[in-house]
Amino acid sequence: MPIFVKRHFAPLVLSAMxxxxxxxxxxxxxxxxxxxxxxxxxxxHVNAEKAIDLNINTRWSSQFxxxxxLYLDFGQAAHFDSVTLNWENAHAKNYELQxxxxxxxWTTIQTITDSQGGQEELTLNTEGRYLRMKGINRSTxxxxxxxxxxxxxxxxxxNDSTDTIASERLIPxxxxxxxxxxxxxxAFRAMDGSMSSRWASAFNDDQWIYFDFxxxxxxxxxxxxWEGAYAKEYAIQVSDNSIDWxxxxxxxxxxxxxxxxxxxxxxxxxxxxxxKRATxxxxxxxxxxxxxxxQEVADSNTPVDNTDENGEVVDRTAPEYTGEGTAPSYNQDxxxxxxxxxxxPFPTASTEAAPVASxxxxxxxxxxxxxxxxxxxxxxxxxxxxxxxxxAGFRPVDRHARESGEPWFNSQADNxxxxxxxVDEGPGRHLTFPTFYFQNRTxxxxxxxxxxxxxxRVSVYLQVNxxxxxxxxxxxxxxxxxxxxxxxWAALGGFLNLMDTPIPSTRETTARYCSSDDGxxxxxxxxxxxxxxxxxxxxxxxxxxxxxPVNPYVYSTDPTVPNENRTFNIGDLIEITPxxxxxKGADGTAAIDGGGTRYYSQEKLxxxxxxIIPWYGVYPxxxxxxxxxxxxxxxxxxxxxxxxxxxFRSFQQAVENIGGxxxxxxxxxxxxxxTSFKDGKHSESTNINPVFSEHADKIGDRFNGxxxxxxxxMNGRSLPAEVGETIETMSIMTALESTGDSFExxxxxxxxxxxxxxxxxxxxxxxxxxxxxxxxxVTLSGNKTVELTKPVYDFANATxxxxxxxxxxxxxxxxxxxxxxxxxILAQADPNDADGxxxxxxxxxxxxxxxxxxxx
Numbered sequence: 001m002p003i004f005v006k007r008h009f010a011p012l013v014l015s016a017m018x019x020x021x022x023x024x025x026x027x028x029x030x031x032x033x034x035x036x037x038x039x040x041x042x043x044x045h046v047n048a049e050k051a052i053d054l055n056i057n058t059r060w061s062s063q064f065x066x067x068x069x070l071y072l073d074f075g076q077a078a079h080f081d082s083v084t085l086n087w088e089n090a091h092a093k094n095y096e097l098q099x100x101x102x103x104x105x106w107t108t109i110q111t112i113t114d115s116q117g118g119q120e121e122l123t124l125n126t127e128g129r130y131l132r133m134k135g136i137n138r139s140t141x142x143x144x145x146x147x148x149x150x151x152x153x154x155x156x157x158x159n160d161s162t163d164t165i166a167s168e169r170l171i172p173x174x175x176x177x178x179x180x181x182x183x184x185x186x187a188f189r190a191m192d193g194s195m196s197s198r199w200a201s202a203f204n205d206d207q208w209i210y211f212d213f214x215x216x217x218x219x220x221x222x223x224x225x226w227e228g229a230y231a232k233e234y235a236i237q238v239s240d241n242s243i244d245w246x247x248x249x250x251x252x253x254x255x256x257x258x259x260x261x262x263x264x265x266x267x268x269x270x271x272x273x274x275x276k277r278a279t280x281x282x283x284x285x286x287x288x289x290x291x292x293x294x295q296e297v298a299d300s301n302t303p304v305d306n307t308d309e310n311g312e313v314v315d316r317t318a319p320e321y322t323g324e325g326t327a328p329s330y331n332q333d334x335x336x337x338x339x340x341x342x343x344x345p346f347p348t349a350s351t352e353a354a355p356v357a358s359x360x361x362x363x364x365x366x367x368x369x370x371x372x373x374x375x376x377x378x379x380x381x382x383x384x385x386x387x388x389x390x391x392a393g394f395r396p397v398d399r400h401a402r403e404s405g406e407p408w409f410n411s412q413a414d415n416x417x418x419x420x421x422x423v424d425e426g427p428g429r430h431l432t433f434p435t436f437y438f439q440n441r442t443x444x445x446x447x448x449x450x451x452x453x454x455x456x457r458v459s460v461y462l463q464v465n466x467x468x469x470x471x472x473x474x475x476x477x478x479x480x481x482x483x484x485x486x487x488x489w490a491a492l493g494g495f496l497n498l499m500d501t502p503i504p505s506t507r508e509t510t511a512r513y514c515s516s517d518d519g520x521x522x523x524x525x526x527x528x529x530x531x532x533x534x535x536x537x538x539x540x541x542x543x544x545x546x547x548x549p550v551n552p553y554v555y556s557t558d559p560t561v562p563n564e565n566r567t568f569n570i571g572d573l574i575e576i577t578p579x580x581x582x583x584k585g586a587d588g589t590a591a592i593d594g595g596g597t598r599y600y601s602q603e604k605l606x607x608x609x610x611x612i613i614p615w616y617g618v619y620p621x622x623x624x625x626x627x628x629x630x631x632x633x634x635x636x637x638x639x640x641x642x643x644x645x646x647x648f649r650s651f652q653q654a655v656e657n658i659g660g661x662x663x664x665x666x667x668x669x670x671x672x673x674x675t676s677f678k679d680g681k682h683s684e685s686t687n688i689n690p691v692f693s694e695h696a697d698k699i700g701d702r703f704n705g706x707x708x709x710x711x712x713x714m715n716g717r718s719l720p721a722e723v724g725e726t727i728e729t730m731s732i733m734t735a736l737e738s739t740g741d742s743f744e745x746x747x748x749x750x751x752x753x754x755x756x757x758x759x760x761x762x763x764x765x766x767x768x769x770x771x772x773x774x775x776x777x778v779t780l781s782g783n784k785t786v787e788l789t790k791p792v793y794d795f796a797n798a799t800x801x802x803x804x805x806x807x808x809x810x811x812x813x814x815x816x817x818x819x820x821x822x823x824x825i826l827a828q829a830d831p832n833d834a835d836g837x838x839x840x841x842x843x844x845x846x847x848x849x850x851x852x853x854x855x856x
Contacts, residue, residue, distance in 0.1 A: 031151045033072035040258040051146045062143035071132035077156040080124045088145035091117030094136040099128030103262030170290040172211035190285045201282035210271035219263040221291040227284035230256030233276040238267030366853040379659040386453035390611045393663030396441045396599035398429035404645040428644030435685045436595030438671035440467035444660025456568040462495040462523040465664040467592045468515035472580040495523045570609035575624045577603040616641035651715035651812040673708045702754030704728045711808040718808040721769045728755045734800040746800045770794040
């Protein structure tokens, strides 16, 4: 496919020779075209650029037909004195030289017959902006092939500064199509830099695809590389807002293959709108390339700060192409980010240590966090133009959210068909933690929602915390077909790496991988516009298949209501669930750490204009809907409804609205919580999960449990002991009799009974429940008697003078109270019940044993 090279204008040299203008003579010199455009190219490595790259060892080569051409664009009007063509063996037998001012209307200035090829030097005396070689007859069965074209003359002065346009390749930042043939032919394929992928539409004439260039630009040329299913007739349109379109050019008799279309139009969006197909299929485009000028950071974004601490400009994206040598091809660097619009820089959390607060208030307490404590992670923020950015953290899981031990069915939809599975086959595995979950397997999806800013666009980016992920897939809309019994999403996509980083040798040239070295906006989903749509490939009574990228549309859950084709609105729902792979080593395990390579992940609900919201399933197929606000005991941090029948794992889950960086902190913290301080092994998959050697051999001589999880059962409280059982999951505080404001440690146990020991000959410090004694007996109405009892403890060793048995607190919710500032809590204090409501709010103060500071 043609790739355009940006060239510099040749300087004007005044001398006493040549054509006189205003008393001065203009010297003839070699002219430098700003771009070359061809009717076709035999292959990417022999595109139009090669005829003007100043390298006699490269060449342009056309397709194998007579009616082929190549033109040079000089950016402004020029006087041509001569031209030299260096032909390869496949030369033109007969051809014309033509000039034009608009690349549409051509004037033949010379016809060459019976050419012998080689180097041809032809004298000219003409003017124009464009110079074209138009083939008539070939000399071989191949096409036309030119090593190099050199043109001599001078640029003409212009009174209109707009006549001179420094043309360059324009890089689209996104693409949207009316429809697509299947999940592998989304609109993004027409701008992914690969001639092996393509956009393909539905099979009708009224289809379109448009490209967003980030800001208003000037279009001077559009190259379209058609697959066999091309448009016989189509319009090229531009728009400032993707709603109101102006036709820049109409093509009425295309032959497909390659269309190089000169333009002179302005706009942010460029659309190819089909009018008439050439085949019974739809429209199919391998790749488009636009030329023009004026591309910069999009109006809706803020430029990236590309200066270092000394104010020097640095390249924070990809190696810059200087204009010398061979320009990087799409397959080499996917997109040239030195020319590409990227979103506003992602707010980075401070790495500074948290400052220590100073004592305040009448109690002289020290706040847990100082006012200027840095934020660990931004999970949601709004850009200047109103774009809402949300960061959703994900970790690996074993199975789907709606899957229990048995296949799931919906009672309303399936009972009538006698499909209901009455056999309970146990819990599912959606809330599990697969082996190696705590390393190299967490990520963020960064969701840029432009609907609050007045545009119907939702884009998703992937940010990997550690290592590299390959072929990360994402499903965006759960299938609503009532006949579906599996886990179908028709909206399936992946993520493309926009950075110029080495692609693994085992991968395709398309960069479908993302690593922790990439920035938050370097890996973009090829479902760049997330929106569902209806089409005739579904059950005729259920127009509800989904695909990527798509015509914005909203589905009605009422089957009697027709689907509504419209753009996104605030409150529309997007289900998001990613799945990912790690690169395999020679033994089939993950190359980075020897663990697994393929994982599912959580399913989350994104509400347009709001963010990640806890969800539950609704009729007919448990499709996502926001949980009612009154059910959210933890607000948007509440976990979603559990359909996998794993309530015993509910307390072990991260909050629903966690970010990606905090998700990695969460899984690392969980690993430590499940690590044995005896041998460093994990409580789950003990002989598979890596040993946490840094925490081995730290258990001490006596202990109650070898890991935190031993006492905080399933992240909940200690389990109540039965009669005769030891209570090592409880904490037993001990002391001598109080002698004032302080306690003295018990001579046997100290301040806490450590019941277990690694030394088999150590004293027995076990404590058991020997029975229960009745504290109070109450007779209720109906003569029913209830008792309040308390356990009786039996100490195998000495019974402490004073002791207090404490249950290990639940872990779930820890940190939520700490997130409230002290003033908010103290405002609820009412130690003397001044309001007479019978409730006394008494602050509980504690002293930090390491710092001596007083905290609430």
